[in-house]
Amino acid sequence: LQKSKLLTFVFHNLDLVILMVLILPRRGSNVSLVLDMSALGSVEPLSVAVVTPREAAAREYLLAAGRPLTRPQLRDIVVNTHKLHAEFAEIPMNFIDPKELDVPNHGTKNRYKTILPNPHSRVILKSKSCNDLLSSYINANYIRGYLGNEKAFIATQGPMVNTVNDFWQMAWQEEAPVIVMITKLKEKNEKCVLYWPEKRGIYGRVEVLVNSIRECEHYTARSLTLKCGNQTRVLQHYWYTSWPDHKTPDSTMPLLQLMEDVETDRRTAAAMGPVIVHCSAGIGRTGCFIATTIGCRQLQLEGVVDVLSITCRLRADRGGMIQTGEQYEFVHHALSLYEARLSAETGQ
Known part of the structure; x- marks a missing residue:
């Protein structure tokens, strides 16, 4: 009836x-x-x-919204924080409903119950059993890069005790050249578990060896060798520890330096897979790093940058990327500093 x-x-x-x-x-x-x-x-x-x-309406916005900024416009917008925050507030978060994930018991592998991978772009681990959906599940999404090239990045949550093996399986499966970690292990609450060894560790089918450690002021770089079966691969791990809890850094310079180191490693690496980026939830600081990387590339090649469009594209791939208005503002400041350096180098 x-x-x-x-x-x-x-x-x-x-x-x-x-x-x-x-x-x-x-x-x-x-x-x-x-x-x-x-x-x-x-x-x-x-x-x-x-x-x-x-x-x-949200889908249409994420597909169509944009505001390309010339270099002078970028310099002006960073001082107009009210306009930036108002613009940010209009962008749909694009979080998904748990019912959209057809994976029984996936909640056991999520650090935060409301932060879930969008189904169309989520990373699926290769499993021995096609019927065991949970073993193929990881809270991670492929993220498009500059010009929309597929799988330039993977955005994921900080590994948990029961997902460390999954994380290393993903790094091996996707042939990642670099891992970028932008969180401390604990900031009031646990943000991430220590998922790499001091010297040597075995995580499921993947063995991880630490080759060398380089201490920088704001981050620590580790050269790792991954082994699986009779294959080996070198991977760089960057642990950025200077991001304060519930705030954005006072300076954007360290993040730009990290980005440049990561891009150098990515270009020279034998492995051609996506760069894995994570914080705790895998959306806030992770979104800032990826958006800044894409924006710098756009500035370098086009002389303009469209942070609104970049953010929309990130959120289309993984809901909630760039989590707060302060982070949106921080990305603009990072790009403004990068633009100033470009101008100084080119004399523009």
Whole structure:
């Protein structure tokens, strides 16, 4: 009876339904349309997946929003923090509903229950059993790079005790040349477990050996050798420890230096896979690092940068990337400093 009432409403108000679809809120709008069916009582959901007007508007925004900044405009915008925060507030988070993940018990492998990998771009671990969905699950997403090249990065959460083996399996499977860690192990609460060995460790099928350690002011670089079966591979691990808890750093210079070291390693590495980046949840500081890397490349090659578009693309791949307005502002400051250095080098 309930379904019959719903279908009768839809059929007799088809023009209204079509009109609602045609006048979906445009990008940047805070207006959303809601069809209130509460008068019909609770009805069972139809088997066909329904995209709500709000979801459709969010998708459109993430696909289309952008604001390219010339070098002078970038210099001006960093002092207009109100405008930056207002712009950031308009960007849809694009978090997913847990029901969208068809992996039983996936919650046991998530550090935060609300931070989940978006299904279309999530990393799937190769499993011996195609029926064991949980063994193929890791809270990680492929992230597109500059010009949208696929799988330039992997954004993931900080490993947990029960996901360390999964993490190293992913690093091996994806042929990652570099791992970037932007969190302390503990900041009030546990943010990440110590997932690498002092000298040698075995994690599932992957053996990890520490070749050398280089201490810098703001981060520690380790050269690692990974072994699996009769194959070996070298990987660089960067542990950035100067990011304060619940704040952004006072200076963007250390992050830019880290980015340049990582890019140098990526270009010279034998492994051609994505750079793995993680903090604790894998969205805030991780998003800042990836957005800054992409933005610097865009500035270098095009002379403009579109942080809004970059952020939207990151969130299309993994919900919540660049978590706060302060982080959005920090990315702009990092890019402004990079632009100033480019201008000094080129005399522009």
